[in-house]
Amino acid sequence: MPQLSRTNTISCSSCHLLNAGGTDQSERSTGVEQRRTDVNTPTVFNSASNFKQFWDGRAETLEDQIDHPTHGFNEMDSNWIDITNKLKLSPEYQAAFAELYAQGIQSATIKDAIATFERSLSTPNSRFDRFLQGDVQILSEQEKEGYRLFKSYGCASCHQGVGIGGNMFQRFGVMGDYFADRGKPTKADLGRFNVTGNEADRHLFKVPGLRNVALTAPYFHDGSTRSLEEAVMVMAKYQLGRQLSSEELHRIVSFLKTLSGEYKGEAL
Template sequence: MKPILILILILVATSGKTSRLWAVPPPVGGQPAAKTHEPIKPIPFQTNLDSRKVALGRMLFQESKLSHDNTVSCASCHDLSQAGTDHRVHSFGIHQTEGTINAPTVFNSAGNFKQFWDGRAATLEEQIDGPIQAPGEMGSTWDEVIGKLRATPVYNAPFKAIYPNGIQRRNIKDAIAQFERSLITPNARFDKFLRGDDTALTTEEKEGYRKFKSYGCTSCHQGVNVGGNMFETLGAMADYFADRGGPTPADNGRFNVTGREDDRYVFKVPSLRNVARTAPYLHDGSAKTLEEAVTVMGRYQLGERLSPQDVDQIVKFLKTLTGEYEGKPL
């Protein structure tokens, strides 16, 4: 891909989409000079959030009473001990109902410009409506959820202390979203490199990053989240779905939201943060390993048959994007 085209795509993808949550602080005197001209930016160490809401949201995130039969919580599909995923091709909802699309990690989801693979939710708050009310996921209603939580004593005091009108739909969504905004993973080795520590990466990892840029991967995967800030057609350079076979409604991507033919097979570009910990890959979970995912992306998005060495070096770079959660390696 031509360098000028890559630059244009980066500018389009990042314009007007910066949030205060992801603002990177300026370097402190005495620190190594940060690499400010790179297409990827480091995750900030802190967020400005209400700790009471975060604590309440953490409880709700793990609360199975949000589901109709009290068996499924947000954490069921987004296990924080498993990098915010469940490592399944498709997650399972109530009555062991299998989903239709791969569940993305919840870590760093606040840095995505839209939520869900098809971008149908503009905010984290809006996203919460989806799984709670989806028949094959939590299968509940807001009236049912509110009734259950009001009947659970542990929730009444914290809700009342934070929200004057207590347990309400809007307040439940706000608390969960605030917790999700706290799920950032700073201090990856690559972030240390971006902040000026050249020893944070090996020679092979640096070469992998060089190839990641030279092949044009950063035209879609850039910014703080290394993606998550634009839509792209899966199969831009070759027909991915014809080669894979077995089409499903979920493969239609953003078309399912807009009904526009131009949006068929269009998906939100996923964040590559912690990607080494979030297998399987792609919206269909068809790539079992990171090496397979890189090979598939090279062929169908870049029109390149990547050599085994190129794949290996790019994967080595991608592994440096694994960060820390609450001060511990993810």
């Protein structure tokens, strides 16, 4: 639906490609007039399982979330008056909305329609899901060892629940100053602090869910890490204070690759 954008050139699927892990696989996404977003685009898959939306958690619900890209200067740069007026020019949209909503085309019904679709974007039946359901042979010994390390080293303290994450905030750089080491600080690096203004929320981010994580590079809010191996090493260093051996790294990455699920019965 490119009509959501001021220039009729950017739709939700411009940044959330369902054939690319629900992301655009770019460090930053491109909005109207080639403007670049401030953070890496999170996957749209399984977003309904997140306790809040966006890296900084500024939206409580999927419906609330839709206001941000549609109005964001670097994204769609539009407003609901223009969006609804454009959609009302389409006989197809007029008929579709009239069939589903007595109110017809309004901002609330547009948001409800998009959020309803987003709630359908779940990716169950990963090999790890089947392992938890009792198929103990579906994972290799190396993948099982990676799962053991994932738990024993503390990764599962934050990456847990249905989404294997997405249900809490955590500081990026618990065991080291990630931002000082990376350099070139940005406002987006402040994370949750940008929403609340509370000093305790500086560098706090929503923990991302790890379902399909092998498909959603580059990683982190800044999109700074291109490979899953590098992302695991960064997490081990700055969140756990660990230096992984090459074998430990290989085992954990092997486990993470078992988290890729299915959409509409097809493997992602």
